[in-house]
Structure formats: structure tokens, C-alpha cells
Amino acid sequence: xxxxxxxxxxxxxxxxxxxxxxxxxxxxxxxxxxxxxxxxxxxxxxxxxxxxxxxxxxxxxxxxxxxxxxxxxxxxxxxxxxxxxxxxxxxxxxxxxxxxxxxxxxxxxxxxxxxxxxxxxxxxxxxxxxxxxxxxxxxxxxxxxxxxxxxxxxxxxxxxxxxxxxxxxxxxxxxxxxxxxxxxxxxxxxxxxxxxxxxxxxxxxxxxxxxxxxxxxxxxxxxxxxxxxxxxxxxxxxxxxxxxxxxxxxxxxxx
Numbered sequence: 001x002x003x004x005x006x007x008x009x010x011x012x013x014x015x016x017x018x019x020x021x022x023x024x025x026x027x028x029x030x031x032x033x034x035x036x037x038x039x040x041x042x043x044x045x046x047x048x049x050x051x052x053x054x055x056x057x058x059x060x061x062x063x064x065x066x067x068x069x070x071x072x073x074x075x076x077x078x079x080x081x082x083x084x085x086x087x088x089x090x091x092x093x094x095x096x097x098x099x100x101x102x103x104x105x106x107x108x109x110x111x112x113x114x115x116x117x118x119x120x121x122x123x124x125x126x127x128x129x130x131x132x133x134x135x136x137x138x139x140x141x142x143x144x145x146x147x148x149x150x151x152x153x154x155x156x157x158x159x160x161x162x163x164x165x166x167x168x169x170x171x172x173x174x175x176x177x178x179x180x181x182x183x184x185x186x187x188x189x190x191x192x193x194x195x196x197x198x199x200x201x202x203x204x205x206x207x208x209x210x211x212x213x214x215x216x217x218x219x220x221x222x223x224x225x226x227x228x229x230x231x232x233x234x235x236x237x238x239x240x241x242x243x244x245x246x247x248x249x250x251x252x253x254x255x
Contacts, residue, residue, distance in 0.1 A: 020058065092105060096121070105243075139164075140196050217240045
């Protein structure tokens with residue numbers, strides 16, 4: 001249940017955050033009743049808080065009565081100081097222009113990958129990732145690329161968790177995953193084949209600043225064209241390196 005808001009001693013701020021936290025990539029549009037259900041708050045309380053958030057433009061009500069995140073939240077998000085997306089986007093466009101395939105950028109957030117940018121075309125294979133969405137690390141190319149370069153204690157902790165299996169091809173055995181991650185570290189990129197979504201495969205490379213993975217760049221193609229993945233690795237690695245260089249310069253002021 002989002003927010004865990006059944007505690008009657010919670011502050012107004014925590015209740016407002018619970019309302020906003022009820023929305024995610026799988027639940028982008030919610031009714032008042034659904035918000036109440038996901039936060040555990042009384043419908044009357046939700047009605048009052050949502051009305052205030054709507055007035056402030058943090059939420060927006062659609063013609064069907066459902067609410068979604070408003071543009072005020074988008075405006076605030078643009079103030080985030082991390083220049084990663086700004087320096088990466090032109091390189092993502094270049095990679096898409098050279099391949100015609102879906103390209104995305106993700107960062108690690110907790111034990112999930114958070115997709116922060118995406119460049120795609122109508123003819124590219126449909127994929128489940130979208131900007132602002134989260135997915136598990138182990139079945140995704142970008143997730144494996146990030147996980148492989150995390151500290152050993154984090155990898156050990158991650159592999160000790162119950163790992164979900166989105167498709168029959170998802171690798172969930174800790175030993176096999178550990179071996180795959182070792183190979184990713186050795187070769188500098190990760191690949192997946194129908195581990196997150198049936199019908200698609202991917203390659204991904206970490207964006208390394210020093211030895212720290214700040215992001216990963218991924219490219220997705222149809223499983224029918226899995227043999228084409230190797231030819232995409234070199235441009236993928238080149239773009240990841242260029243993003244790393246520009247990001248390093250941006251955060252150190254050496255641009």
C-alpha cells in the first residue's frame with residue numbers, strides 16, 4: 001500500500017507526499033477512491049488534499065474524473081541539479097539516428113532502474129520502458145550494466161533477494177547471475193534476450209565516471225534480429241564513453 005498512511009499521527013506533509021506517491025508508471029491516472037485505497041487514508045481526507053494539490057497544479061483532473069500528475073511537478077523536476085540528462089540526450093539522439101532502434105538512459109535508484117530519457121521511432125520494436133518508469137535490475141540490459149559495476153556488497157545483497165521472473169527466460173539463479181555480471185565487467189557491456197519482455201533483446205553499457213556507474217545506455221531490438229546486436233555494441237560503447245566524458249566535465253566545471 002503506497003505511503004503506509006494509516007498512522008493517524010502522520011503529519012500533513014507526509015499525507016500529501018503519500019497522495020503524490022500513489023502515482024507511478026503503472027498507475028499514472030487514479031480516481032479519488034483509488035488514491036484513498038493506495039494511501040490508506042479516508043476518502044474525505046484524500047478529497048481535501050487532492051483539491052489543494054489540484055489548485056496548486058501539482059495534480060490535474062481529466063475529463064473522465066481521474067487525476068494525474070500536473071505540470072507544476074514537471075516544472076519542479078526541471079530544477080533538479082544533475083546535468084546527466086542534458087549532456088546525454090544529444091548522444092542518445094545520435095545513437096538512435098545511427099541505428100534507428102530504441103535507445104534509453106537509466107540510473108539506479110535503490111534496487112531498481114529508473115529510466116530518465118528515451119529516444120525512439122515508430123518503426124522500432126515496442127518496449128515497456130518509459131521515461132519515469134522503474135524496472136528490476138536483473139532482467140534488463142541497463143540494469144545488468146549498472147549492477148555489474150556496483151560494489152561487491154551491493155551485488156551480494158541484491159542477489160540474495162527474491163528475484164522476480166517477468167518471462168520464462170529471466171535469469172534468477174544467483175550463481176548464474178553472478179557469472180553473467182562478471183562477464184559484463186570483463187567485456188564492458190551487458191546483453192539480454194527476452195528476459196524483461198518477450199519479443200525483444202537488448203544491449204547496454206554503463207556510463208562510468210572513474211569506476212562509478214552513474215547511468216547506463218541501452219538499445220533494444222526485436223528478438224528476430226538478435227544476431228544484429230553485436231554490430232551495435234561498438235557505437236553503444238562509444239556513446240556511453242562520450243556521455244561519461246561530458247558528464248564528468250559538467251560536474252567538475254571543466255567543460
